[in-house]
Amino acid sequence: MEILLSPAKINLGLWITEKRPDGYHNIYTYMHKVSLYDRIFVKPSPILKVSSSNPSVPEGKENIVYKAVKEFENYTGLEVNLEIFIEKNIPVGAGLGGGSSNAATILKYINDKFGKPLSEEELIKLGASIGSDIPFFFKEGLVKVTGKGDILEDTDIKYENPVFIIYPNIPSDTKDIYSKVDYKMLTKLEDLAKIDSLIFDVNKLVENIENTLGIIAKEHIGTIREVLNTVEYLGYIGNITGSGSAVYVIGEPGNEVDIICKAKNWKLFKVKFI
Numbered sequence: 001m002e003i004l005l006s007p008a009k010i011n012l013g014l015w016i017t018e019k020r021p022d023g024y025h026n027i028y029t030y031m032h033k034v035s036l037y038d039r040i041f042v043k044p045s046p047i048l049k050v051s052s053s054n055p056s057v058p059e060g061k062e063n064i065v066y067k068a069v070k071e072f073e074n075y076t077g078l079e080v081n082l083e084i085f086i087e088k089n090i091p092v093g094a095g096l097g098g099g100s101s102n103a104a105t106i107l108k109y110i111n112d113k114f115g116k117p118l119s120e121e122e123l124i125k126l127g128a129s130i131g132s133d134i135p136f137f138f139k140e141g142l143v144k145v146t147g148k149g150d151i152l153e154d155t156d157i158k159y160e161n162p163v164f165i166i167y168p169n170i171p172s173d174t175k176d177i178y179s180k181v182d183y184k185m186l187t188k189l190e191d192l193a194k195i196d197s198l199i200f201d202v203n204k205l206v207e208n209i210e211n212t213l214g215i216i217a218k219e220h221i222g223t224i225r226e227v228l229n230t231v232e233y234l235g236y237i238g239n240i241t242g243s244g245s246a247v248y249v250i251g252e253p254g255n256e257v258d259i260i261c262k263a264k265n266w267k268l269f270k271v272k273f274i
């Protein structure tokens with residue numbers, strides 16, 4: 001039995017630059033991994049089996065990990081038989097990319113096991129065909145992500161700061177949030193050039209970012225507004241990751257954050273950039 005660590009991500013700003021003819025959207029975002037992990041237990045098996053500790057996550061063929069393994073088999077002609085159990089610690093529908101991270105982690109694992117038949121570029125291409133957030137997880141540090149999530153630019157920056165994340169116990173549906181993006185909400189690429197000059201200091205960056213999907217998510221899910229208002233009232237800068245519903249703050253939470261999260265039944269994760 002082997003145990004793989006599958007980390008969450010956060011989006012540091014997210015803008016929509018175009019609606020694409022294929023129904024997807026071109027985005028502009030910076031992404032970084034954080035030390036909140038699902039654990040994936042892997043052992044040999046006569047057939048491919050995928051299950052998880054979270055009853056709201058589909059088992060078997062519907063699980064994104066199962067789909068990733070099958071795509072790997074189709075692409076390489078190899079046969080992968082494993083029993084995979086995912087201990088879900090990353091909240092689902094939080095904008096933390098848990099499913100995508102699971103898929104990327106298993107793809108990297110089986111590719112290594114078979115002596116790297118696929119290059120990083122091929123893994124990124126294969127990953128993008130399964131889920132838009134998967135390509136990012138093959139990279140390290142702060143990554144600029146554009147296109148539908150498949151154009152990646154390394155920055156050579158790796159943040160070290162502590163981060164805290166609040167999950168309000170209500171999931172947000174990525175497809176539904178994207179479907180509410182209006183032409184008026186699109187941002188011109190040239191208006192985003194200033195963001196690139198702020199990435200050297202994460203504290204400056206978080207003061208200047210916006211999240212178009214976050215604006216929609218907080219309009220529709222009142223609890224996200226409540227979390228943001230609460231952290232702002234306490235003097236922190238809160239931002240929404242992905243399409244929500246999780247809110248993050250760069251820094252360590254004071255005692256009052258613990259107390260409020262307990263009282264409201266919100267999940268608080270004290271992590272750091274990795």
Ligand SMILES: C[C@](O)(CO)[C@H](O)COP(=O)(O)OP(=O)(O)OC[C@H]1O[C@@H](n2ccc(N)nc2=O)[C@H](O)[C@@H]1O
Nearest residue numbers: 023024025100131132133134148149174175178242243
């Ligand atoms: C919000 C983000 O998490 C930001 O990192 C991602 O853009 C979403 O990535 P994801 O959850 O892996 O998304 P997918 O599973 O590929 O797509 C779910 C749905 O979101 C919409 N979608 C997704 C990505 C994108 N660039 N444009 C879209 O319009 C599509 O309707 C798609 O059917």
Ligand SMILES: Nc1ncnc2c1ncn2[C@@H]1O[C@H](COP(=O)(O)OP(=O)(O)OP(=O)(O)O)[C@@H](O)[C@H]1O
Nearest residue numbers: 063064092093094095096097098099102133174242
């Ligand atoms: N291994 C998996 N882990 C989590 N969710 C999975 C998995 N396989 C399939 N899913 C389904 O994928 C959907 C979204 O999962 P996930 O939690 O990764 O989204 P998210 O937090 O909104 O991430 P993103 O930031 O990529 O949009 C859920 O409906 C879930 O049932």
